[in-house]
Every structure is written in C-alpha cells, then in structure tokens.
Amino acid sequence: MEITPSPALNLIWGANGSGKTTLLEAVHLLNSAKSFRSSGFKDLVSHQELLFGVSGQLSDREGQVRSIRIQKTEKTSRIEVDSQAVTSAATLATTFPLLLVDPHSFGIVEGGPRIRRSLIDRAVFHVEPDFIAAAKTYLNGLAQRNALLKTRQRSPQLDYWNHEVASSGERVHEARLRCVRFLNEMLATEEVLEQIVGRISLKYRQGWREGSSLLETLERQGVAEWQAGQTLSGPHKAELIIQTQGESLARIASRGQIKAVVIKLMATLCDYIHTRRTIRPILMVDDFGAELDDLMLGLTLKMVRDTGAQAFLTTIHSQLAKKVGADDDALFHVEHGEVSPVL
Numbered sequence: 001m002e003i004t005p006s007p008a009l010n011l012i013w014g015a016n017g018s019g020k021t022t023l024l025e026a027v028h029l030l031n032s033a034k035s036f037r038s039s040g041f042k043d044l045v046s047h048q049e050l051l052f053g054v055s056g057q058l059s060d061r062e063g064q065v066r067s068i069r070i071q072k073t074e075k076t077s078r079i080e081v082d083s084q085a086v087t088s089a090a091t092l093a094t095t096f097p098l099l100l101v102d103p104h105s106f107g108i109v110e111g112g113p114r115i116r117r118s119l120i121d122r123a124v125f126h127v128e129p130d131f132i133a134a135a136k137t138y139l140n141g142l143a144q145r146n147a148l149l150k151t152r153q154r155s156p157q158l159d160y161w162n163h164e165v166a167s168s169g170e171r172v173h174e175a176r177l178r179c180v181r182f183l184n185e186m187l188a189t190e191e192v193l194e195q196i197v198g199r200i201s202l203k204y205r206q207g208w209r210e211g212s213s214l215l216e217t218l219e220r221q222g223v224a225e226w227q228a229g230q231t232l233s234g235p236h237k238a239e240l241i242i243q244t245q246g247e248s249l250a251r252i253a254s255r256g257q258i259k260a261v262v263i264k265l266m267a268t269l270c271d272y273i274h275t276r277r278t279i280r281p282i283l284m285v286d287d288f289g290a291e292l293d294d295l296m297l298g299l300t301l302k303m304v305r306d307t308g309a310q311a312f313l314t315t316i317h318s319q320l321a322k323k324v325g326a327d328d329d330a331l332f333h334v335e336h337g338e339v340s341p342v343l
C-alpha cells in the first residue's frame with residue numbers, strides 16, 4: 001500500500017481488519033525499525049513471504065526531504081537513510097519523533113510506573129542531547145553497583161560506583177523534571193480537559209528521599225539494600241502520578257476520560273518537543289473514535305489539531321469523516337490492505 005499524507009490531519013477510515021493499524025505500523029517501522037504490535041518477524045510479513053520493506057519520505061518545514069528505507073528478512077535487517085546504510089536503529093529514531101496512542105496506551109494511566117517513566121524518557125531523549133549518555137552511564141553503573149551489593153562484602157569499588165551512579169542519576173532526574181514541569185505548566189491552564197475530568201496535574205516522585213542528594217542516599221546503603229542485593233533508590237524507582245484534584249486518576253476515571261487524558265498528554269509532549277527542539281513530532285491515534293462520545297470526540301480532535309503536528313488517526317466510523325474537512329485535512333479509506341484518498 002502507498003499513501004501521500006497531508007502535513008496536517010490524516011483520517012484513515014476502514015472496516016475492522018482492513019489494514020488501518022498496519023498503516024500506522026509502517027510509519028512506526030520507519031521511525032524505529034520496530035513494530036509496536038509485535039517483535040516477531042513472522043507476524044510482520046504476509047503468509048509465506050520471505051521479506052518485507054517499508055519506505056517513506058520525510059519533509060521538514062523547510063522542505064528538506066529525507067528518504068528512509070527498511071527491508072527485513074527473518075535474519076537480516078537493512079536500514080537506509082538517504083541511500084546510506086545505517087547500522088543503529090537509534091539513529092533512525094532521531095530523524096523524527098513519533099508519539100502513538102493505541103490500546104496499550106491505557107497503561108499510561110492504569111499500568112505500573114515503568115510505562116510512565118519510559119513515556120517521559122522517550123520525549124526527553126528528543127529534547128536533551130546528553131540524556132541518552134547519562135541514562136546509559138546510569139544503567140551501567142547501577143548494574144555494577146548491584147553486582148557488588150550481591151557479593152554482600154564491602155568493596156572499595158563501591159565508593160567509585162556510588163559517585164558514578166549518583167552523578168548520572170541526578171542528570172537523568174533533572175532532565176525528566178524539566179519535562180514534567182513543562183507538562184504541568186501546560187496542564188495548569190488546560191480548560192477543555194478540566195470540563196471532562198477536572199484539572200490534571202502530575203506529581204513526580206524522584207525515587208529517593210526528597211531533600212537528600214542521591215549520593216548521600218547511596219552512601220547510606222541501608223541493610224535492606226545489602227539484603228536485596230540491589231539498589232533500591234534512584235531515578236529507576238521514580239514514579240509519575242497522574243492526578244486530578246489530588247485523587248489518582250486511575251482510581252476515578254472512566255475509559256473515555258482516561259483516553260482523553262492520554263491524548264492530551266501526548267499532545268502536550270508534542271508541544272514540549274516542538275518548543276524545545278523546533279521540530280514537530282508525528283502524532284498517531286489508533287482507533288481514535290473508540291471509547292469516546294460525541295462531545296469527547298470533538299474535544300480530543302481539537303487537542304490533536306492544536307498541536308499543529310502531522311497526525312494519523314484511524315477509525316471504523318464513517319461518521320467521524322464528517323468531522324474532518326479543514327483545508328489541510330486528508331481523508332483516506334482502507335480496504336483489503338489498500339489505501340486510497342477519499343475525494
């Protein structure tokens with residue numbers, strides 16, 4: 001299938017099983033060389049095929065165009081950017097930021113802390129140039145420190161790793177905090193969402209005792225750490241709590257309200273990346289209409305539009321097609337894995 005999308009809003013409409021999610025998956029592959037649905041090669045190719053390929057052209061606002069090609073067989077994978085082979089998929093992710101809302105995204109509100117940490121980290125990755133290096137140093141230091149704790153014997157090396165983990169951990173923490181502050185500033189003046197669920201705010205718990213430095217905390221090494229044989233404090237234990245009027249959102253919100261909050265969070269992350277990097281991410285919402293009533297649909301559609309991002313929304317509802325129609329909007333119909341513009 002082939003599509004020439006609008007730089008603004010693209011609504012992909014089609015019956016169940018027509019190929020809508022597959023289209024979003026193709027865009028995701030261009031961004032990461034990975035699928036968001038499956039990690040198995042066999043799930044990504046049609047029955048008995050030996051390879052698959054995706055290619056796309058990205059044009060920035062200045063009109064500079066980049067070509068990306070991905071070709072995979074069961075054992076090999078070839079990534080090209082502007083006809084040059086690229087060896088790391090991480091290089092690919094830096095070409096354009098991508099934010100996706102799909103059924104797994106309910107986990108942002110309903111799931112464990114790891115999902116929220118990773119959401120923030122992926123956005124920070126696009127904005128703060130040193131973040132990846134700090135996060136890698138931190139994770140490596142953590143592994144070394146944990147190995148020493150497991151020996152249950154004080155080693156002179158522990159002091160070295162305490163410093164390494166503390167300094168990189170504080171950098172990871174500070175970068176996340178800048179992102180969370182931005183989100184909170186934006187959410188504090190958000191009126192549409194307030195009508196739906198009340199005012200949303202984020203509370204960031206850093207993962208170690210407030211008011212202490214990470215180094216002090218690591219040097220204290222409670223008995224519990226020796227017993228557990230692992231580091232119990234640090235940004236890997238951080239928690240982001242999504243709350244409304246002091247209550248945890250997960251406890252009180254309906255599925256539709258959660259979906260609206262998730263879309264708003266993604267839209268705000270889009271603004272965060274755009275303000276700091278002057279590059280607008282691509283925003284994708286799979287099964288856009290599901291769980292949302294008419295009012296919510298209109299409000300969330302506005303949230304997506306207000307980002308100014310290139311957006312891909314899929315739906316099974318032909319009525320939703322009536323809600324698009326602004327100048328730059330594009331409507332596509334998908335049928336049996338083929339996509340065509342609706343004129």
Ligand SMILES: Nc1ncnc2c1ncn2[C@@H]1O[C@H](COP(=O)(O)OP(=O)(O)O)[C@@H](O)[C@H]1O
Nearest residue numbers: 001015016017018019020021022023046337338
């Ligand atoms: N272009 C295509 N060529 C071959 N198979 C496809 C194509 N598009 C979709 N499929 C297959 O059709 C099935 C349903 O596709 P999916 O994208 O999940 O549908 P939808 O999201 O519209 O419900 C999947 O098994 C997918 O692999």
Ligand SMILES: [Mg+2]
Nearest residue numbers: 020021022286
């Ligand atoms: Mg689908």
